Amino acid sequence: MDPPREKWKNKFNEWFREVIYKAEVYDYRYPVKGIGVWPPYGMKIRNNVISILKDLLNQTGHEEVLFPLLIPEEILRKESEHIEKFEDEVFWVTYGGRKKLERKLALRPTSETAIMEMLKLWIKDHTDLPFRIYQIVNVFRYETKATQPMIRLREVTMFKEAHTAHATMEDAEKQVRSAIEIYKKFFDELCIPYMISQRPEWDKFAGAVYTIAFDTLMPDGRTLQIGTVHNLGQNFSRAFEVTYLKPDGTHEFVYTTSYGISERVIAALIAVHGDDHGLVLPYNIAPIQVVIVPIPYKGTENTVFELCNRVIKVLKEIGLRVYLDDREDITPGEKFYYWELKGVPLRIEIGPRDVANNCVTVSRRDTLERKVISIAEIKTKIPELLEDIRRNLRARARKWLQQHTFFSEKLEEAANIVNNRKGIVVVPWCGDTDCGLNIEDSLEGSVLGIPLDLEINVKGKRCIMCGKEAKTVIRVSKTY
Numbered sequence: 370m371d372p373p374r375e376k377w378k379n380k381f382n383e384w385f386r387e388v389i390y391k392a393e394v395y396d397y398r399y400p401v402k403g404i405g406v407w408p409p410y411g412m413k414i415r416n417n418v419i420s421i422l423k424d425l426l427n428q429t430g431h432e433e434v435l436f437p438l439l440i441p442e443e444i445l446r447k448e449s450e451h452i453e454k455f456e457d458e459v460f461w462v463t464y465g466g467r468k469k470l471e472r473k474l475a476l477r478p479t480s481e482t483a484i485m486e487m488l489k490l491w492i493k494d495h496t497d498l499p500f501r502i503y504q505i506v507n508v509f510r511y512e513t514k515a516t517q518p519m520i521r522l523r524e525v526t527m528f529k530e531a532h533t534a535h536a537t538m539e540d541a542e543k544q545v546r547s548a549i550e551i552y553k554k555f556f557d558e559l560c561i562p563y564m565i566s567q568r569p570e571w572d573k574f575a576g577a578v579y580t581i582a583f584d585t586l587m588p589d590g591r592t593l594q595i596g597t598v599h600n601l602g603q604n605f606s607r608a609f610e611v612t613y614l615k616p617d618g619t620h621e622f623v624y625t626t627s628y629g630i631s632e633r634v635i636a637a638l639i640a641v642h643g644d645d646h647g648l649v650l651p652y653n654i655a656p657i658q659v660v661i662v663p664i665p666y667k668g669t670e671n672t673v674f675e676l677c678n679r680v681i682k683v684l685k686e687i688g689l690r691v692y693l694d695d696r697e698d699i700t701p702g703e704k705f706y707y708w709e710l711k712g713v714p715l716r717i718e719i720g721p722r723d724v725a726n727n728c729v730t731v732s733r734r735d736t737l738e739r740k741v742i743s744i745a746e747i748k749t750k751i752p753e754l755l756e757d758i759r760r761n762l763r764a765r766a767r768k769w770l771q772q773h774t775f776f777s778e779k780l781e782e783a784a785n786i787v788n789n790r791k792g793i794v795v796v797p798w799c800g801d802t803d804c805g806l807n808i809e810d811s812l813e814g815s816v817l818g819i820p821l822d823l824e825i826n827v828k829g830k831r832c833i834m835c836g837k838e839a840k841t842v843i844r845v846s847k848t849y
């Protein structure tokens with residue numbers, strides 16, 4: 370069964386809010402605007418996602434750190450472009466008890482400035498480079514746009530920010546490419562399809578030389594930014610005077626990068642795979658990978674439960690997260706509904722007939738197809754099925770993104786695609802900033818940037834706005 374995305378187009382928000390609440394992933398009833406709570410089930414999903422990300426970072430030379438939540442005002446103000454952009458979004462701590470503080474303290478909106486302040490003390494010599502750290506923390510932003518659970522928050526609780534320092538711009542460029550590879554692997558693990566674009570000048574990270582972003586397409590036809598990679602050049606190191614001693618005895622400012630991912634990735638995971646029944650989780654994310662529902666009839670309880678326990682033992686031995694739903698107060702049908710809502714990839718039903726035939730009935734969450742597997746095959750067939758579900762989720766999500774990506778050279782046609790939220794439109798562009806801003810106005814969408822994952826040939830093509838020779842193409846869509 371394919372997710373009924375077209376059907377949701379106009380009620381996606383409603384579906385999303387309902388499913389995260391009912392499946393107990395995220396509770397948005399906390400009485401502060403733009404702030405939510407992770408209940409136990411959501412926390413397990415979150416931890417599984419974090420663990421994949423941490424592994425990828427740890428394997429590529431990054432070390433975990435923890436910086437303070439509070440940043441003194443004068444430090445936040447050191448890089449002028451940076452503060453200019455964040456000024457309107459910062460939460461300030463101005464009181465300690467009843468006493469007004471002499472220096473205002475910001476709740477970190479991101480940690481570049483706090484980290485640079487310490488790098489100045491930590492980095493001395495060229496042998497200290499490259500330097501790669503990351504932390505997974507909460508950050509605060511006073512969002513003025515309509516807040517959305519997991520998507521547009523005032524407290525982002527799962528901000529993974531990596532920060533690196535290098536001896537040369539070339540090394541920083543190399544790190545940017547490496548970060549892109551890490552993120553590709555990460556999103557592939559989550560089966561989330563993505564587009565990689567270099568953000569236009571007017572939409573890069575405040576203080577960056579350039580920003581590369583990952584976007585995915587949500588069921589309502591709007592794109593969601595799910596990851597960013599910034600090359601900061603020497604902008605921050607100059608402001609914070611972070612230098613290193615070169616082998617020739619001279620000092621130079623370091624080159625830095627930073628890259629981030631947040632719980633938006635979990636919102637995307639839920640949105641791109643979910644269906645009318647609720648969550649659909651890839652097995653590496655699912656807190657419970659296989660749920661066993663016994664269907665005993667009077668007099669067969671013993672043999673049915675005996676088989677359930679045998680199956681659990683086999684699955685636990687191969688390292689799967691299995692759960693036996695032996696609740697007596699609800700029917701098997703209600704249990705099916707419950708675990709489908711929770712997104713458990715595989716359900717095994719065991720009744721007297723299965724006992725008699727020495728087999729089990731397996732139902733897969735992605736397609737809701739059922740089939741019978743003999744007990745002897747469980748050990749090999751269940752892991753195969755789990756992997757097959759993941760392959761299917763990845764393939765169908767990717768296909769949907771491709772089907773909703775259009776190329777257009779006509780302004781009216783492109784505007785129609787964006788306005789009716791049909792997806793992403795790729796249009797030829799002359800490269801001029803004013804012209805780019807006009808494209809945003811005319812199409813009533815946002816320029817995601819120049820695609821880094823598409824073959825671009827603009828020979829003979831004209832800018833969709835001004836008609837001058839096109840230098841490249843850009844992606845445009847409605848965004849979150």
Ligand SMILES: [Zn+2]
Nearest residue numbers: 799804832835
């Ligand atoms: Zn133009």
